[in-house]
Amino acid sequence: xxxxxxxxxKELREATGAGMMDCKKALAEADGNFDAAxxxxxxxxxxxxxxxxxxxxxxxxxxxxxxxxTAVVVEVNSETDFVAKNEVFQEFVxxxxxxxxxxxxxxxxxxxxxCAILDMKSSLEEKxxxxxxxxxxxxxxxxxxxTVASYIHGGGRIGVIVAGDGASDDAAKEALTNxxxxxxxxxxxxxxxxxxxxxxxxxxxEITVDSALNDPASLPKPILSKLIDKAVSEKLWSDEDIAIYxxxxxxxxxxxxxxxxxxxxTLVTLAFADKDAIxxxxxxxGLVKGRVSKQHKESCLLEQVYVKAEDGKQSVAQYLxxxxxxxxxxxxxxxxxxxxxxKKEENFAEEVAKQMGM
Numbered sequence: 001x002x003x004x005x006x007x008x009x010k011e012l013r014e015a016t017g018a019g020m021m022d023c024k025k026a027l028a029e030a031d032g033n034f035d036a037a038x039x040x041x042x043x044x045x046x047x048x049x050x051x052x053x054x055x056x057x058x059x060x061x062x063x064x065x066x067x068x069x070t071a072v073v074v075e076v077n078s079e080t081d082f083v084a085k086n087e088v089f090q091e092f093v094x095x096x097x098x099x100x101x102x103x104x105x106x107x108x109x110x111x112x113x114x115c116a117i118l119d120m121k122s123s124l125e126e127k128x129x130x131x132x133x134x135x136x137x138x139x140x141x142x143x144x145x146x147t148v149a150s151y152i153h154g155g156g157r158i159g160v161i162v163a164g165d166g167a168s169d170d171a172a173k174e175a176l177t178n179x180x181x182x183x184x185x186x187x188x189x190x191x192x193x194x195x196x197x198x199x200x201x202x203x204x205x206e207i208t209v210d211s212a213l214n215d216p217a218s219l220p221k222p223i224l225s226k227l228i229d230k231a232v233s234e235k236l237w238s239d240e241d242i243a244i245y246x247x248x249x250x251x252x253x254x255x256x257x258x259x260x261x262x263x264x265x266t267l268v269t270l271a272f273a274d275k276d277a278i279x280x281x282x283x284x285x286g287l288v289k290g291r292v293s294k295q296h297k298e299s300c301l302l303e304q305v306y307v308k309a310e311d312g313k314q315s316v317a318q319y320l321x322x323x324x325x326x327x328x329x330x331x332x333x334x335x336x337x338x339x340x341x342x343k344k345e346e347n348f349a350e351e352v353a354k355q356m357g358m
Contacts, residue, residue, distance in 0.1 A: 062159025
C-alpha cells in the first residue's frame with residue numbers, strides 16, 4: 001500500500017475542500033491515487049449534497065455581468081448570510097452570472113431547473129461540498145438595448161439591470177446607472193403607468209374603494225355625516241356612543257378617538273350597504289382617483305421623484321429628458337435576495353439542545 005504523506009492530504013484537501021480525515025481515508029482507499037481519491041470524495045460529497053437538498057436556502061447574493069449591449073442579473077442562494085460573504089461563494093456566483101450572459105436563454109427562474117439550463121450541476125455540487133451548505137442557483141434575467149447599466153446594493157442583497165434606447169454615449173450610461181440606483185432604492189413595479197393593464201387598474205380602484213369604506217374616518221365629510229346621521233337617528237349606536245357624538249360633533253376630527261369599536265364597525269357596515277350610492281358620488285370618486293394616482297406615482301418609475309433631484313420635485317422622466325430627450329428607458333430588472341421565499345426561523349437554544357441530545 002502506498003504511503004500517505006501529509007503533503008498528499010494537503011493537496012487533496014485544497015483541491016476538493018473536503019475535511020482532512022476524509023482526504024486521508026480517500027487516499028488510503030485509492031492506494032495513493034490522487035484522481036481516484038478525488039472521485040471517492042466527489043461520490044461521498046454528492047451524497048452530502050443530496051442530504052442538504054431538503055434545507056432552505058434563502059440567503060445569498062445577486063451578481064451582474066455586462067457585455068456590449070446586454071446585461072444579466074443572477075441570484076444564487078445559500079443557507080446563511082455568513083456563507084453569502086464567503087469569497088469562494090461570491091466568486092462562484094460571478095461564474096454563474098458570466099455563464100448566464102453567455103447562454104441563449106433570456107431568463108429562467110423559480111420552478112425551472114436553472115442549474116441544468118446553465119449546465120452547472122457538477123460545479124454547484126462541488127461548491128456545495130466545499131462550502132458545506134445547500135446552495136441553489138435560483139434565477140437569472142437579461143436585458144438588451146442601445147445602452148445598458150447595472151447596480152449592486154448592500155453587498156449583493158439587491159441587483160439591478162436596466163436598458164435604454166436612443167442614446168449610447170457616456171452621459172446616457174451614467175444616467176442609466178443613476179436610474180438603476182433609483183430602482184434599487186424605490187423598488188418600482190412598472191416603468192410607466194402605460195404598462196398598467198385595464199384589469200390591474202380596475203383591481204387597484206376596487207381595493208382603494210373597499211379600503212376607504214373600511215375606514216369611515218377617511219371618507220369625505222358629506223358622506224360620513226350621512227352615515228353618522230343614520231346610525232344616530234335609527235339608534236344603531238349605543239346610548240353612550242350617541243352621547244359621545246353629541247359632545248364631540250363640533251370637533252369631528254377627534255370623534256373617532258372616543259367612539260367604541262362597535263360604533264366604528266356599524267359605520268363600516270352602513271358604508272358597504274350603501275356602496276353603490278357612495279361609489280357614484282363625485283366627491284368620493286375624486287378621492288378614489290386621487291389615491292390610485294398617488295399609488296401609481298409611487299409604483300411607476302418614470303413618475304417617481306428622482307432621488308437625486310436638487311429641487312426635490314424633478315421626476316425620473318424629467319431627469320432623463322434633461323440628459324437626452326431621445327433616451328428612452330425600455331427594460332428594468334430588480335432582484336432582491338430571498339424575496340418571495342420561505343425563510344426558516346432558527347432557534348439557537350433548541351438547535352444546541354438537539355445536538356447535545358438534551
